[in-house]
Amino acid sequence: MKDRRQFLKDAATSAVLMSSSGKLGMAAMLGKSAHEDKSKVVIARDPSLHGADNTQPDEQKVLTLLDRAITSYTGHAKPMEAWKSLVPMDQVIGLKVNGLGSKGIATHPALINAVAERLQQAGVKPGNILVFDQNGMFLAACGMTVNRDPSRMRCYPSDAAGFEDEESSWGVARIRLTKILTRECGLVINMPILKDHQMAGVTFAMKNMYGVVDKPYSLHGNHCNPAVADLNCIPVIRDKVRFTIGDAISSVYDGGPAFHPERLWYPNALIVGQDRVALDTIAWQMLEQQRAQAGLPTFAAVGRAPDYIAVAADAQHALGTNDPARIHVVNI
Secondary structure: OOOHHHHHHHHHHHHHHOOOOOOOOHHHHHOEOOOOOOEEEEEEEOOOOOOOOOOOOOHHHHHHHHHHHHHHHHOOOOHHHHHHHHOOOOOOEEEEOOOOOOHHHOOOHHHHHHHHHHHHHHOOOHHHEEEEOOOHHHHHHOOOOOEOOOOOOEEOOHHHHOEOOOOEEEOOEEEOEEHHHHHHOOEEEEOOEEEEEOOOEEEOOOHHHHHHEOOHHHHOHHHHOOHHHHHHHOHHHHHHEEEEEEEEEEEEOOOOOOOOHHHEEOOOEEEEEOOHHHHHHHHHHHHHHHHHHOOOOOOOOOOOOOOHHHHHHOOOOOOOOOOHHHEEEEEO
16 A cells, blocks of 8 residues: 655645646646645634524625635635636536535535536636535535536436446545546545544544435444545545535534534634545534533544544545644644
8 A cells, every 4th residue: 555655745746747727737647735745734713603693604704715815825816716726627527515414514505506606707618517425415504506408507316317327446445436526527626524533533524525426324433443544545535535614603512413502612614625534633622622611522532533634645545634733733
């Protein structure tokens, strides 16, 4: 198996081979700061996203926050140039959202619409934007309506699109993948929501891929370890899911992944990056900090530390880094 040095070398080679017309550039592909060998994670915050009633966030403020996050991550001053450096303009861009926790704790429609708006302004055709999740109920929780009209942003679930006849496998992960991922999308933007998980401990970037398989229930043994890491090593997931815009506008820090209003928290943030392991490491830290403030024990103390994160970072999986010294966090 490849060690981390070889993984980075291969990733760099792939980036060089990509055209400059809209595909991931070198720095963005590797999730690296231009001046240091670290995985870059941007946390963009706006405490005023929610009004006094703490319901849905302000749409214009979400759009502005998204612009700040994307420009900070890419180093481009203008949002449109930032998007053009991140995604191909001539391919189908999938937006993998998460509505499993119900409407109370799902990827916010304001964020989904903001990403879709900026993609179209950058040059992606409306019909080449495809919002998807595991099933129609989860999409409805995200405020989305099923639509297959190619002249508009499309939206339909993994199960409706169908799954490949052949299984894909890596380690303990033996599943069939949705045709949305394997046949429709050229690139997928991962749009998880920051949550506690009663089995995995933390559910964010990597575990959001459970929504692209036919039997996610088969991947929950041993606190989802090493299943989460193994699933993300399946080549089509590793290769196509290359960027994450994590929704931390609201979060559940205990009792997840279902909605528990008594454990609801408002980070009012977006967490953006390419290194899925680094992203999950930062998500874990944020949830632990909130649990401590609420007087709750650590994930380890309650027997559900997200050990799959370290496994994903090992030499066999080489999906990214979980070493805080190798993660460059930019708070804006």
